[in-house]
Amino acid sequence: MRIWGRLLTGFLLLLSPAAAAAQDFPNKPIRLIVPFPPGGPNDIIARLVGQRMSELTRQPVVIDNRGGQAGVLGTDAIAKASPDGYTIGIVSASALVISPSMEKVAYDAQKDLAPITLVVTVPEMLVVASNVPATNMAELVALARAQPGKLNFASAGVGGLPHLAGELFKLTAGIDIVHVPYRGAAPAINDLLGQQVQMTFLDLPVILPHIRAGTLRPIALGARERAPTAPDVPTTAEVGMPDLLIENWYGMIAPAGTPQKIVAALNRITNEAMVDASVKAKLADQGLTVAGDTPEHFRGFIDAEIRKWADVIRDAGLATTK
Numbered sequence: 574m575r576i577w578g579r580l581l582t583g584f585l586l587l588l589s590p591a592a593a594a595a596q597d598f599p600n601k602p603i604r605l606i607v608p609f610p611p612g613g614p615n616d617i618i619a620r621l622v623g624q625r626m627s628e629l630t631r632q633p634v635v636i637d638n639r640g641g642q643a644g645v646l647g648t649d650a651i652a653k654a655s656p657d658g659y660t661i662g663i664v665s666a667s668a669l670v671i672s673p674s675m676e677k678v679a680y681d682a683q684k685d686l687a688p689i690t691l692v693v694t695v696p697e698m699l700v701v702a703s704n705v706p707a708t709n710m711a712e713l714v715a716l717a718r719a720q721p722g723k724l725n726f727a728s729a730g731v732g733g734l735p736h737l738a739g740e741l742f743k744l745t746a747g748i749d750i751v752h753v754p755y756r757g758a759a760p761a762i763n764d765l766l767g768q769q770v771q772m773t774f775l776d777l778p779v780i781l782p783h784i785r786a787g788t789l790r791p792i793a794l795g796a797r798e799r800a801p802t803a804p805d806v807p808t809t810a811e812v813g814m815p816d817l818l819i820e821n822w823y824g825m826i827a828p829a830g831t832p833q834k835i836v837a838a839l840n841r842i843t844n845e846a847m848v849d850a851s852v853k854a855k856l857a858d859q860g861l862t863v864a865g866d867t868p869e870h871f872r873g874f875i876d877a878e879i880r881k882w883a884d885v886i887r888d889a890g891l892a893t894t895k
Contacts, residue, residue: 603660603661604635604654606639608639608668609757610640610760613757614665617779617859618692618823621852622846625847625849625851626843626846629846643729643754644672644733648664648669649680651664651686652679652680654828656687656827656830658831658839660828662825664826666821668732669686669826669875670682670882674882675731675891687836690824690825691870692822692843692847692863693864694862694864695776695820695821695823695862696776696860697775697819698776698792698795698803699795700783700791700792701792702789704768707790710809710813722751725752725753726753726773727753727762727764727773728755728774729756729761730756734821735774736752739752740889740891746814750771758776761773761775762789766789776860777800777859792812794809795817795818795819795820796820802858822864827839840867847863847865
């Protein structure tokens with residue numbers, strides 16, 4: 574009787590709505606929210622990984638760009654979506670672990686979102702416009718010190734990692750440069766190419782084509798080791814600023830309340846997509862390092878990142894009144 578009771582219990586569990594939903598997931602298109610405009614790193618990664626996810630699931634993965642407020646608006650849309658696994662998002666450090674410590678946001682990064690997996694990591698690179706008369710870090714710092722408050726640095730939005738990178742650069746080098754925020758990496762680069770701003774820290778993937786084309790000049794990479802895709806660019810440690818280590822990351826998330834079995838399915842699908850030879854090669858060519866982990870490990874990583882950047886924001890005096 575006990576055996577039959579256990580079998581019956583298992584059968585009933587399989588018939589429950591959550592179990593049934595997880596068993597045939599996905600059976601319709603998945604919407605993948607990108608909290609930045611097209612052309613930025615979130616968008617590049619989402620389209621590469623999303624295409625392979627679509628092939629694996631035989632369901633469309635529809636990219637939905639929701640730019641604004643350094644990723645906060647798009648992340649809020651993910652948090653407010655139906656927790657059924659059919660709306661997910663790819664987010665970066667900006668909106669998930671930085672902005673909540675700087676300003677009042679409509680979501681709680683630790684309570685309103687369900688981690689799926691860390692996707693990739695990537696260092697930030699400092700570049701200058703072609704008309705800036707500086708070819709290395711020493712020359713750039715000397716130029717900024719000679720013209721306090723005259724040079725501008727662009728970012729992908731207030732509270733984003735490129736913004737904090739610029740602020741940390743100011744503190745580390747003891748210089749006065751002015752922050753100019755944009756609604757994403759692509760418009761920031763456009764004005765940098767147009768010489769409306771003088772410099773920026775941005776993810777290596779979106780900077781790399783302009784370095785290769787010679788339209789932007791690289792100064793330093795915010796990493797401990799040089800990037801294989803830009804071997805001639807020195808690290809910040811090599812140019813005498815070992816504390817200026819700036820590494821961004823991108824991860825897949827779902828709304829809180831998404832059934833664990835569906836989160837597990839999304840984790841499996843995303844990780845399988847990332848290790849596809851073609852996807853991995855294309856990500857590596859963009860200067861990205863494929864990560865991939867469990868939802869539980871990604872949760873711990875997010876918690877640690879929140880604590881880390883909260884300390885930096887406090888020390889730099891960047892937090893606004895909540």
